């Protein structure tokens with residue numbers, strides 16, 4: 001579909017206004033929000049990631065692409081996985097300490113809200129204490145953690161250890177995800193569940209909350 005590849009290439013250029021306009025047009029053409037996200041925005045961001053790894057683009061370009069991604073996601077947000085259900089449970093989400101990547105975590109939050117969960121989003125660079133104390137004080141059912149750097153993944157293990165230390169591990173369950181995180185890693189650190197992508201994260205939370 002022409003418009004989806006246009007979205008992907010404008011995102012790679014970091015052209016947020018164009019991405020916003022094209023995303024609106026794609027919705028007006030009755031394309032599904034999930035398809036626009038996957039085949040337009042995420043496809044563009046995938047290329048940016050590959051080019052960044054190959055040193056063909058640098059941080060400023062990646063930041064512009066991230067801004068364009070936000071612009072598109074903002075337009076799609078009301079259309080992603082809408083449901084009329086009442087709150088099915090409470091989920092505290094955040095990107096772990098030292099990690100500033102929040103695009104994937106934001107998608108997880110949008111999809112969870114769309115599926116009827118109450119979401120408390122702590123943002124990025126979230127300490128283990130912030131995760132655990134917010135979950136305790138708000139009576140959350142689940143903590144969802146995102147990490148995009150191999151160096152910050154151990155932050156997830158710290159949150160799980162702190163939950164145990166405070167005797168909260170049976171009342172607050174955990175879901176982990178993010179590009180470098182694997183099912184095997186999730187098992188090793190004692191997470192209750194692993195979400196490969198935002199849609200799977202929602203399934204995990206549904207399973208944990210029952």
Ligand code: B1M
Nearest residue numbers: 049053100101102103104144146149150177178179195198
């Ligand atoms: Co950075 N970065 N970055 N970056 N960045 C990566 C992650 C990297 C893989 C790029 C590369 O080398 N190819 C690399 C990490 C290498 C590694 O550790 N393995 C990297 C690096 C090295 C860095 C810096 C260290 C660069 C530097 O300064 N030299 C630096 C670190 C800053 C820090 O965090 N302390 C840095 C900075 C940045 C920016 C700030 C410029 C920007 C982030 C802006 C922002 O998020 N607001 C950025 C970006 C945009 C990227 C790439 C290009 C794209 C990430 C992204 O948003 N993808 C990324 C390369 C890549 O991943 N292809 C890269 C789209 C997003 C939708 O996917 O977040 O994976 P993702 O989320 C997915 C799933 O993973 C899953 O669902 C989503 C899809 O549905 N998911 C969950 C995510 N969280 C989940 C939680 C769940 C369940 C599923 O349950 C709770």
